[in-house]
Structures are given as C-alpha cells and as structure tokens.
Amino acid sequence: xxxxxxxxxxxxxxxxxxxxxxxxxxxxxxxxxxxxxxxxxxxxxxxxxxxxxxxxxxxxxxxxxxxxxxxxxxxxxxxxxxxxxxxxxxxxxxxxxxxxxxxxxxxxxxxxxxxxxxxxxxxxxxxxxxxxxxxxxxxxxxxxxxxxxxxxxxxxxxxxxxxxxxxxxxxxxxxxxxxxxxxxxxxxxxxxxxxxxxxxxxxxxxxxxxxxxxxxxxxxxxxxxxxxxxxxxxxxxxxxxxxxxxxxxxxxxxxxxxxxxxxxxxxxxxxxxxxxxxxxxxxxxxxxxxxxxxxxxxxxxxxxxxxxxxxxxxxxxxxxxxxxxxxxxxxxxx
Amino acid sequence: xxxxxxxxxxxxxxxxxxxxxxxxxxxxxxxxxxxxxxxxxxxxxxxxxxxxxxxxxxxxxxxxxxxxxxxxxxxxxxxxxxxxxxxxxxxxxxxxxxxxxxxxxxxxxxxxxxxxxxxxxxxxxxxxxxxxxxxxxxxxxxxxxxxxxxxxxxxxxxxxxxxxxxxxxxxxxxxxxxxxxxxxxxxxxxxxxxxxxxxxxxxxxxxxxxxxxxxxxxxxxxxxxxxxxxxxxxxxxxxxxxxxxxxxxxxxxxxxxxxxxxxxxxxxxxxxxxxxxx
Ligand SMILES: Nc1ncnc2c1ncn2[C@@H]1O[C@H](COP(=O)(O)OP(=O)(O)O)[C@@H](O)[C@H]1O
Ligand SMILES: [Mg+2]
Numbered sequence: 146x147x148x149x150x151x152x153x154x155x156x157x158x159x160x161x162x163x164x165x166x167x168x169x170x171x172x173x174x175x176x177x178x179x180x181x182x183x184x185x186x187x188x189x190x191x192x193x194x195x196x197x198x199x200x201x202x203x204x205x206x207x208x209x210x211x212x213x214x215x216x217x218x219x220x221x222x223x224x225x226x227x228x229x230x231x232x233x234x235x236x237x238x239x240x241x242x243x244x245x246x247x248x249x250x251x252x253x254x255x256x257x258x259x260x261x262x263x264x265x266x267x268x269x270x271x272x273x274x275x276x277x278x279x280x281x282x283x284x285x286x287x288x289x290x291x292x293x294x295x296x297x298x299x300x301x302x303x304x305x306x307x308x309x310x311x312x313x314x315x316x317x318x319x320x321x322x323x324x325x326x327x328x329x330x331x332x333x334x335x336x337x338x339x340x341x342x343x344x345x346x347x348x349x350x351x352x353x354x355x356x357x358x359x360x361x362x363x364x365x366x367x368x369x370x371x372x373x374x375x376x377x378x379x380x381x382x383x384x385x386x387x388x389x390x391x392x393x394x395x396x397x398x399x400x401x402x403x404x405x406x407x408x409x410x411x412x413x414x415x416x417x418x419x420x421x422x423x424x425x426x427x428x429x430x431x432x433x434x435x436x437x438x439x440x441x442x443x444x445x446x447x448x449x450x451x452x453x454x455x456x457x458x459x460x461x462x463x464x465x466x467x468x469x470x471x472x473x474x475x476x477x478x479x
Numbered sequence: 480x481x482x483x484x485x486x487x488x489x490x491x492x493x494x495x496x497x498x499x500x501x502x503x504x505x506x507x508x509x510x511x512x513x514x515x516x517x518x519x520x521x522x523x524x525x526x527x528x529x530x531x532x533x534x535x536x537x538x539x540x541x542x543x544x545x546x547x548x549x550x551x552x553x554x555x556x557x558x559x560x561x562x563x564x565x566x567x568x569x570x571x572x573x574x575x576x577x578x579x580x581x582x583x584x585x586x587x588x589x590x591x592x593x594x595x596x597x598x599x600x601x602x603x604x605x606x607x608x609x610x611x612x613x614x615x616x617x618x619x620x621x622x623x624x625x626x627x628x629x630x631x632x633x634x635x636x637x638x639x640x641x642x643x644x645x646x647x648x649x650x651x652x653x654x655x656x657x658x659x660x661x662x663x664x665x666x667x668x669x670x671x672x673x674x675x676x677x678x679x680x681x682x683x684x685x686x687x688x689x690x691x692x693x694x695x696x697x698x699x700x701x702x703x704x705x706x707x708x709x710x711x712x713x714x715x716x717x718x719x720x721x722x723x724x725x726x727x728x729x730x731x732x733x734x735x736x737x738x739x740x741x742x743x744x745x746x747x748x749x750x751x752x753x754x755x756x757x
Contacts, residue, residue: 195658197654197657197658216657217654217657217658218657218658218659218660218661222658223658224654224655224658226651226654226655227651228649228651230649230651230652230654230655231652232652232655232656232669232670232673233674234673234674234676235673243656243659243661243669244659244660247656247659247660247661247665248660291655291659295659
C-alpha cells in the first residue's frame, strides 16, 4: 500500500517542457526526497503525482493501478503545502477534521481521531485556536495533522520547512523522520536543501531542469555522484570542482574533491596556498585556500587547526576519494 | 484649541441638524405663514401615527434588504464568472462597471421608459413576441421594480469588491480542500464563502448607508405610488415637507430617519466588528 510508479511522465506548460519524460519508482514505505535547485520542477512533479496538474504524457500508477486520470481526492494521497494552506476561518480542530467531514465520517469518530492526532502532534493546547493565532511550527503541525488523520497511502510534502527558522527546522526534521518511522507510510518530500535530503531520505532523487540526474541512497550519492551536477549539489560545504591541468594529470576533464578529503598540513603538501578565510567552529575548521594554478579550494580539518588569514598551508587530496569526470561531466568509473 | 477646519466641519454638520431638530418641535406650515409656535411632540406624534409611516418603514427595509440580497448573491456569482479566464477579460470588466457611472435619475428613467413601459418598453415587446400580456411593471409591482433598478446600479460595485476578494484567495487552499475530498460545492461553501465574508461585510456596510436614503429613483419613476406602495422614509419626509408644505412634520420625520439610520448603523457595526477582525 503506497507504491507510486511514474512511466514516461512528462509535463509541458504551453510550449515549455518543464519535465521531459521520466521514469521513477517509489516503493511502499519509502522516504523519498526530490532535491534540486529552485525552479527545476520539483513542485510540478509532486503536483503531477497529487493530481493537481494533469500529465502531458505518460502514466502514473499508485498501488499498481493506473491513477493518471483520477482526481486528487481519489488517489488517497495527503499533501502538506509550502504555505501550509490551512483554512484561516476554521479552528485547529475543524482544520484537522475537514477531510474526515468531507468523507462523511460520524461526528464521534471524527472527534476521537482529531483528538488522537492532536495529542500525537502536541496540538491539544491550541485545538480551539485559529491558524492566525499560531506560530509557524504549530501551523506546520496542524497541516501535518490534517494529512495524517486521513490515513493516506502516501504523504506528499512540498518544502514544508522552508518557512521556519533554522532551529525549528532542525526539530521538525527529526519530528517528520520519527513520524515516518511510527506510521511506516510512503513519504515523498520536496526540498531544495540538500541537508534535509541527506538527513531524512531513504532514497534521494536529484533533479535538474526537470531531468533526473541520479537516484540513490544518501551515501551512494555522497560516495559515487554520477555527474558533476550531483557532485557539487550534494555535500556541505560543497565539493571543490577543479578543471584544467590538475584534472588532466589525474586523467579526467574535471576532478572533484570534498573539503573533508584533504590532508591539511602547515608545511609540505601536494599543493600549497594562502589562507583567505578561516572559520573555527571548535569541532571543525574550514579554510578557504588560494592555490596558484588550481583555484580557490575549501578544506576542512577536524578539530582545531592553527591557520589564520595570510598563512601558507599545504593541501594533499586523498587520491582514493577523488572524483573524476569526463568531458560530458559523467563519472569515470575506475 | 480646535483647528478652524474642525470648527467648520462641526458647523457644517451641527447647524442643519440643530435647525431640523428645532423645526421638528414647531408648528410650521408653509401655507400658514406667521403661525409658527412651539408645538411639543405633536409633529412626532403625527408622523409616527400616520399609517404611511409604517408602510414607508416597511418599504425602506424591503428596499435595502432586497437590493443587498440581489447585489451580494448576484455579485458573488458574477465575480465567480468574471474570475474565469476568458477572451477580452479587461474589456468585459471595464464594461461591467459602467452602470455605476450612470446617474441614478438617468438610469431610473432609462429603465422606466425603455424597459418597463407597458406599451413601448423592451419587456413589453418581448412579452408580445411570445404572445404574453405586457406587464405594467411600475404600476403593479412598484417596489420590486425599484429594487431591480437600484440593484442594477449597485451590482457592479458589489461584484468588483467581491472579485478582488476572490482573487486574493490562496489557490493552495482550494487545492488542499480538493485533496481533502471536498467537491466543488463544499469548496465553495466551506472555503470561498468564508473568505468572501469580509468583503461582503464591506459591501453591505457601504451599500446600506446609501440605500437608506434612496430618493431620486423613486421620484422619477413612481413618485412614491401607487398610494404609498413605493414610498420609503426619505420620500415620505419629502412628501410631508414639500408636497404638503408641513416643514414641522417633515423635520420630525427627518429626525426619525436619523435615529433609524443610527439603529441600523449600530447593528452593522456589531456585524463588522465580528467579521472584520478575524
Ligand atoms: N502553471 C504554470 N505555468 C507555466 N509555467 C509553470 C507553471 N508552474 C510552474 N511553471 C514553471 O515550471 C518550472 C518549475 O517550477 P516548479 O516545479 O515550481 O519548481 P521548483 O518547485 O523546483 O522550484 C518553473 O520554471 C516555472 O516557471
Ligand atoms: Mg517549489
């Protein structure tokens, strides 16, 4: 219950092809994250699955049956919108009860379900308030509550955390992951933030201009990015991308080295450069180093590293963890 | 220290009101000059016990209520229609507001002579084409006819306000309701109507203020008749003071109208208070 399969699904708005034909399989119970830069078609893809947009071609199967022509209400999917889309004139209770009321459920059953959902989501104290009287995080919970009471076969989230401040975002991330573990329901989650993708996903789908660049588990994408786009998109701080002579030396058009895969030293090293900015976080030290003939590189040292602006340091890339890409930007498998 | 502007404004409002109040306690008939004398509450007694008063009060409420119903319900439906993407949207919307710019007397005369006239009117013509008997609209259904004319004038205003409100509705709310299993009717009554409540309140508030004092449309169409069938309070005041030359009773009627308007205003303000501060 809750598998979603896209077969040659494409979407055009007029002449503009936002999503070229693509195939994708989402297994039952999986937490799938669509990640990509803003405007790459993540929301459109999610709305196609929800049935809020009609596909231009292709077939969408939900639980093995063709759902391409089904209206949104019939697909048994619940969506949490970026703006939360709460009904402003209804109390929290009525908001959460709305889908059940529309389904014609009995009053007493609705009350029991709403109370249970409110308790799960820590909303019991605000149950009679209007959305306008709630904080961002509380509104977020109401939107999730409205989704879970329906007991859908899959949840769709469209950038649900982008309106929250950083601290709250971290908490909600954990809450949503926990929710996935307790409910064990398929979740499709859209975000432009690769940190959210890496921390929450069972499977990440990296999108770029409507095309799927790579599908895989967070660690697969981290260890073996299929191309330069995925390599530079996944990981924080992002991977150093180097072209030219140093890349040719390694037998590639482009090489990529993650900041954490440099050996930093005060003297010696394969490349030597001048520290531009140094960020000391205690647990880590991030250095921006200008290396002549290579470019500006970001390097991470664990713990404290004694380097300041203007110092010269040595950088030695770990050859085992260097990513090599060909002229088309595709990974060269060694 | 009051600024001159405030003093001017006060005079502007207070002087006519004070004079009306003063006249309302005088025996003051233009046909009998020189007999003006303090008359106690006789003018009020005369105005309020006149059978025409209750009829006029009823007509006033019917007129306001009828026009409000037509414009708010009709305006909502038209706003839904105009919100659909269509060919020549800008022009249609521009044409749509045109009735609002026609002077009340002119539009009432156009309706009276070109549409509702039982011999030459368009409605009579249509009735004859289909073999029916033309109806003397203003003669037989004076109040509904006036309600229709006034509603026609105010419909664009209501529609435009409601249309802007409709366009400010977050489309994600409608989509969320769609995903929650609400059909088109449920979406309209559970999401759209509550969203329009504020705008409708504003429409009702503004229109009521103007509709309580409808006068020109009645003067040029039915002259309050037949009998008192289409006389409202402002028209009754006019009839008392200028047709029967009794300024005293007319003034008393004016004061009664002011009190009534204030009662309505209090009700409206309560409604506004409830609806505007969500
Ligand atoms: N209704 C629409 N009509 C035309 N173009 C649209 C529409 N919706 C989205 N687009 C276009 O599709 C592209 C992808 O949009 P979207 O899916 O919202 O991106 P994302 O959610 O990844 O930021 C954008 O270039 C956007 O301009
Ligand atoms: Mg989006």
